[in-house]
Amino acid sequence: MHILITGAAGMIGRKLIGRLVRDNALNDRAIDRVMLSDIVAPEKPAGAPFAVATDASDLSAPGAAARAVTDRPDVIFHLAAIVSGEAEADFEKGYRVNFTGTRELLEAIRLVGNGYRPKLVFASSIAVFGAPFPDAIGDEFFLTPLTSYGTQKAIGELLLADYTRRGFLDGVGIRLPTIVVRPGKPNKAASSFFSSIIREPLNGQEAALPVSEDVRHWFASPRAAVGFLVHAAGLANERIGARINLTMPGLCCTVGEEIAALARVAGADVARRIRREPDETIAKIVAGWPQNFDARRATALGFRAETSFDDIIRAHIEDELGGRVA
Amino acid sequence: MHILITGAAGMIGRKLIGRLVRDNALNDRAIDRVMLSDIVAPEKPAGAPFAVATDASDLSAPGAAARAVTDRPDVIFHLAAIVSGEAEADFEKGYRVNFTGTRELLEAIRLVGNGYRPKLVFASSIAVFGAPFPDAIGDEFFLTPLTSYGTQKAIGELLLADYTRRGFLDGVGIRLPTIVVRPGKPNKAASSFFSSIIREPLNGQEAALPVSEDVRHWFASPRAAVGFLVHAAGLANERIGARINLTMPGLCCTVGEEIAALARVAGADVARRIRREPDETIAKIVAGWPQNFDARRATALGFRAETSFDDIIRAHIEDELGGRVA
Numbered sequence: 001m002h003i004l005i006t007g008a009a010g011m012i013g014r015k016l017i018g019r020l021v022r023d024n025a026l027n028d029r030a031i032d033r034v035m036l037s038d039i040v041a042p043e044k045p046a047g048a049p050f051a052v053a054t055d056a057s058d059l060s061a062p063g064a065a066a067r068a069v070t071d072r073p074d075v076i077f078h079l080a081a082i083v084s085g086e087a088e089a090d091f092e093k094g095y096r097v098n099f100t101g102t103r104e105l106l107e108a109i110r111l112v113g114n115g116y117r118p119k120l121v122f123a124s125s126i127a128v129f130g131a132p133f134p135d136a137i138g139d140e141f142f143l144t145p146l147t148s149y150g151t152q153k154a155i156g157e158l159l160l161a162d163y164t165r166r167g168f169l170d171g172v173g174i175r176l177p178t179i180v181v182r183p184g185k186p187n188k189a190a191s192s193f194f195s196s197i198i199r200e201p202l203n204g205q206e207a208a209l210p211v212s213e214d215v216r217h218w219f220a221s222p223r224a225a226v227g228f229l230v231h232a233a234g235l236a237n238e239r240i241g242a243r244i245n246l247t248m249p250g251l252c253c254t255v256g257e258e259i260a261a262l263a264r265v266a267g268a269d270v271a272r273r274i275r276r277e278p279d280e281t282i283a284k285i286v287a288g289w290p291q292n293f294d295a296r297r298a299t300a301l302g303f304r305a306e307t308s309f310d311d312i313i314r315a316h317i318e319d320e321l322g323g324r325v326a
Numbered sequence: 327m328h329i330l331i332t333g334a335a336g337m338i339g340r341k342l343i344g345r346l347v348r349d350n351a352l353n354d355r356a357i358d359r360v361m362l363s364d365i366v367a368p369e370k371p372a373g374a375p376f377a378v379a380t381d382a383s384d385l386s387a388p389g390a391a392a393r394a395v396t397d398r399p400d401v402i403f404h405l406a407a408i409v410s411g412e413a414e415a416d417f418e419k420g421y422r423v424n425f426t427g428t429r430e431l432l433e434a435i436r437l438v439g440n441g442y443r444p445k446l447v448f449a450s451s452i453a454v455f456g457a458p459f460p461d462a463i464g465d466e467f468f469l470t471p472l473t474s475y476g477t478q479k480a481i482g483e484l485l486l487a488d489y490t491r492r493g494f495l496d497g498v499g500i501r502l503p504t505i506v507v508r509p510g511k512p513n514k515a516a517s518s519f520f521s522s523i524i525r526e527p528l529n530g531q532e533a534a535l536p537v538s539e540d541v542r543h544w545f546a547s548p549r550a551a552v553g554f555l556v557h558a559a560g561l562a563n564e565r566i567g568a569r570i571n572l573t574m575p576g577l578c579c580t581v582g583e584e585i586a587a588l589a590r591v592a593g594a595d596v597a598r599r600i601r602r603e604p605d606e607t608i609a610k611i612v613a614g615w616p617q618n619f620d621a622r623r624a625t626a627l628g629f630r631a632e633t634s635f636d637d638i639i640r641a642h643i644e645d646e647l648g649g650r651v652a
Binding site: 091130140141142143144145146148151154155158159161162165166242243 | 417456466467468469470471472474477480481484485487488491492568569
């Protein structure tokens with residue numbers, strides 16, 4: 001099997017290639033080679049038991065998407081995107097990368113022709129939904145994004161569904177919860193603080209909390225996100241049906257509950273490293289975000305997420321900190 | 327006031343300019359000039375009390391959209407589109423006209439800058455919805471198009487909402503019911519028969535019915551559609567809120583009820599001019615279409631449609647046949 005990962009240099013992309021290397025398979029199918037594509041050349045993983053190539057290119061640039069699919073990858077994980085905060089700050093860049101880049105990839109696949117019909121797993125986002133919401137957002141709630149990022153993801157979902165229906169590819173869109181705890185540094189996503197208030201204290205550092213503790217949101221760990229991607233790649237399209245875009249399961253909890261879980265898992269001293277620094281811009285963006293879902297379809301299709309924030313923190317400590325807390 | 331109408335050579339475009347000429351105003355505001363744009367130069371209406379210019383151009387062609395908005399029209403009616411059957415038959419043309427053309431228009435408006443923020447009324451369609459449906463589709467039901475045309479309209483809605491939110495324009499998307507009775511000849515829309523089974527018999531001709539009489543659908547007259555466009559242009563964005571795309575009110579009835587109304591209004595002999603000619607391709611497309619809506623928001627905002635199919639037929643006889651039946 002030949003796999004293409006776009007956005008492979010990003011956090012989820014690196015976690016995904018790490019898992020493929022460990023499993024030496026994708027859903028029990030042997031992997032021949034993997035192409036890692038991103039705007040900067042992704043690092044090759046150590047000790048891969050299959051061929052790994054890397055490519056630095058911008059899918060929205062003329063010809064780039066055609067080159068990415070010229071070897072007819074069987075499975076494509078399309079993760080390439082700029083994040084919500086950046087897409088809001090730079091309108092043109094957001095549309096170029098998230099809208100044009102996705103369209104170019106779909107068009108390049110269509111134009112390969114000759115019966116080429118890859119499995120395409122599209123990383124969408126709960127940002128396709130915008131307030132006001134019902135108590136729990138069901139699988140038939142309408143797409144009402146309140147950010148340019150959410151708009152671009154919603155358009156990607158619609159295109160993916162139409163290209164699938166027309167037989168150009170076998171698409172599945174998975175709406176990822178907000179992923180916590182992200183390793184590494186804070187990024188420009190407005191959601192960055194959900195991770196940093198856990199990650200920094202676990203590293204012995206202070207972290208700023210820009211919103212109030214009663215802010216409620218929808219989470220899954222990076223480990224669960226990679227699990228969603230792998231599971232999606234193995235789902236037969238007949239099982240999914242015509243409505244190929246799925247809200248992933250997740251954990252609904254408040255910032256206060258995040259902090260309480262941190263105190264339980266790592267101690268009250270660690271949790272005291274969180275500083276309250278209200279930021280109205282971030283608070284306003286987050287207020288438009290969904291808080292809770294009823295992810296019935298995805299759950300019935302076998303997708304699984306954590307069921308407590310303690311487990312999300314423990315996954316981070318195991319996967320990123322070698323099991324130790326500073 | 328300066329008005330731009332794209333797709334002005336189409337049926338709704340011609341009806342709209344006809345009404346503007348008759349009213350000599352748009353919602354009681356005086357009209358200085360109207361630009362009629364389409365892929366072929368639209369005809370100028372007779373006796374217009376304001377300046378009318380025409381332009382033959384393809385909005386998806388480089389520079390065309392910029393030229394269309396260079397005079398900063400205050401109100402834009404964006405009607406340009408190819409119909410569902412053609413967008414399904416010609417994938418590339420459908421995306422070029424309905425997807426790229428709409429995006430280019432929005433981009434051209436954004437790039438005018440200098441505080442330019444026109445009112446943009448976008449003619450969307452109930453084709454943004456695809457089966458299975460609830461008994462009546464509410465205002466929060468999700469977009470699940472099952473045609474490329476419906477996908478392109480749904481994407482247009484999402485872009486319109488984001489460009490509005492960002493302050494580049496004041497958009498309102500109106501999801502038109504299937505418009506009956508269309509004057510003129512059958513077109514390539516799969517919905518064409520809903521009109522021809524009324525129009526041809528009223529003209530003394532036979533008409534083919536490709537689906538069964540229990541097919542249920544959602545209708546409004548051309549007169550009502552023009553009413554929606556005019557009303558939408560006069561709605562302040564504050565009244566609409568963030569969710570700017572609205573399902574228009576309409577009439578839910580079956581093909582059998584259409585035929586019964588024809589017999590009531592024009593006589594049983596006229597209704598007997600309908601020939602049953604089942605067409606599986608059309609039946610399959612129509613089976614994926616919505617049948618009934620609860621258009622609560624649009625109704626609350628003052629949009630009005632016919633409440634009986636008899637009225638729809640009478641509007642056709644008055645507006646197209648000078649009040650006479652053959």
